[in-house]
Amino acid sequence: MKEILKELAAMQVKMPIETVFIVLLIACLVAFIIFLTYKHTYTGVLYNPRFNVSLVMITLVTTMVMVVIGSNISVSLGMVGALSIIRFRTAVKDPRDTAFIFWAVATGLACGTQNYTIVLIASAVICALMFVFKRVTASSDKYSLIVKGNNFNIKQVENVLEKSVKGFICKGKYVTSKSIELIYEIKLNKGI
Numbered sequence: 001m002k003e004i005l006k007e008l009a010a011m012q013v014k015m016p017i018e019t020v021f022i023v024l025l026i027a028c029l030v031a032f033i034i035f036l037t038y039k040h041t042y043t044g045v046l047y048n049p050r051f052n053v054s055l056v057m058i059t060l061v062t063t064m065v066m067v068v069i070g071s072n073i074s075v076s077l078g079m080v081g082a083l084s085i086i087r088f089r090t091a092v093k094d095p096r097d098t099a100f101i102f103w104a105v106a107t108g109l110a111c112g113t114q115n116y117t118i119v120l121i122a123s124a125v126i127c128a129l130m131f132v133f134k135r136v137t138a139s140s141d142k143y144s145l146i147v148k149g150n151n152f153n154i155k156q157v158e159n160v161l162e163k164s165v166k167g168f169i170c171k172g173k174y175v176t177s178k179s180i181e182l183i184y185e186i187k188l189n190k191g192i
Contacts, residue, residue: 015067019114023067024060027111030123031059034107037127038100041134046172046183051097058104059111066112144171145184157182165189 015023038052103126110119145168147157161168165186172183 015070020067023063023111023114026116026119027060027063027108028056030107030111030119031056031104033123033127034059034100034104037130041130043134043137044094044171055100055104058101059108062105062108063112064108066109069112143186143188145186147182147184148179150179152180154180154182161186 034055035052038055039047039049103123107119107123110116110122145161158168158170161184166189167187169185170182171185172181174181174183
């Protein structure tokens with residue numbers, strides 16, 4: 001029993017508390033950059049602030065996991081086994097959101113392994129590129145249309161849209177027992 005306790009004690013992270021605070025502070029800083037970049041470059045129909053907060057959490061949790069793992073092979077294998085049971089139940093609808101999740105995880109990995117130069121330079125470049133891409137791909141002729149009511153025919157709404165606008169895509173459909181809400185991205189005809 002004493003041998004097992006000695007091995008467990010030897011597995012603890014040998015990082016000074018000051019270093020842990022620095023690692024988490026830099027992770028928070030870069031997570032905040034990710035948060036602001038996502039918020040200000042989002043071009044979808046409905047911005048979800050909870051998803052954006054989860055990006056910050058993913059960054060910090062990944063950083064914490066990397067600090068705990070350190071260079072210990074046995075702990076890393078245990079973590080892989082433990083984390084393999086976690087899976088997302090919510091489908092990520094936008095590939096861009098997946099890229100932001102990957103950015104948050106990579107930031108956590110880099111901060112947890114104290115690769116600050118890499119994470120700061122890479123995050124600055126990614127952030128700048130996201131703002132450039134938003135500006136380049138922004139379209140001024142696309143708008144969001146929300147149709148909400150308690151009893152209407154969806155086909156009639158789409159027939160009216162076919163006659164009235166250049167194009168449309170249904171981006172969301174929320175049905176409850178009391179109401180229906182449709183969210184369309186529409187492209188207007190010229191001159192409207």
